[in-house]
Amino acid sequence: MRTAPTPTPLNMALESSHAQWWEVLAALGPLAILIGAIAAAAIGAFTLRQRTESDALALTQRREADDRSEWWKRAQWALDRALDDSATNKALGLVTLEVLARSKLAHAEELELFDIAWEAVSDPKNGAADNDSTTGTSSGTEEIMSEQPTISGGE
Numbered sequence: 001m002r003t004a005p006t007p008t009p010l011n012m013a014l015e016s017s018h019a020q021w022w023e024v025l026a027a028l029g030p031l032a033i034l035i036g037a038i039a040a041a042a043i044g045a046f047t048l049r050q051r052t053e054s055d056a057l058a059l060t061q062r063r064e065a066d067d068r069s070e071w072w073k074r075a076q077w078a079l080d081r082a083l084d085d086s087a088t089n090k091a092l093g094l095v096t097l098e099v100l101a102r103s104k105l106a107h108a109e110e111l112e113l114f115d116i117a118w119e120a121v122s123d124p125k126n127g128a129a130d131n132d133s134t135t136g137t138s139s140g141t142e143e144i145m146s147e148q149p150t151i152s153g154g155e
Contacts, residue, residue, distance in 0.1 A: 071105040079117050090121060 078100060081093025097114050100106060106114075 068105050071100065071103060072110075075100050075110065075114075079113075082117055082121050094118070094121065 074096070078093045078096035081089045082097055084090055084093065097117065101111055101114050
């Protein structure tokens with residue numbers, strides 16, 4: 001009967017060099033965790049940057065919308081005054097419209113509306129240039145209108 005050869009140091013070295021697949025997989029575990037952590041950190045940083053930019057854009061848009069809303073409230077007030085029967089109120093409304101027309105918040109549509117209102121007030125058929133019945137003098141609105149014939153050409 002034959003007996004198994006006794007292990008020699010050379011035989012032991014050869015046997016230990018052949019690792020099983022699960023041993024190789026277990027040895028790569030920490031590397032896989034490191035790669036996963038790096039990927040998660042990169043995705044998190046990208047998401048954070050994108051969220052910060054999105055929040056900043058939303059805040060800018062909200063601020064602009066609020067500014068335009070307030071601008072329009074002032075424009076409505078000025079239009080109401082410009083179309084008022086009182087010469088003082090007309091003058092105040094027209095001067096306010098002129099200031100609002102120079103704002104960067106004024107768009108072409110609003111400036112067209114201002115021009116229409118300006119023409120309605122300055123049209124002699126509407127009585128804007130009528131003399132004041134008590135003093136016999138022209139209203140202050142006529143002076144303002146002669147200085148600024150159109151609003152849409154604002155600075």
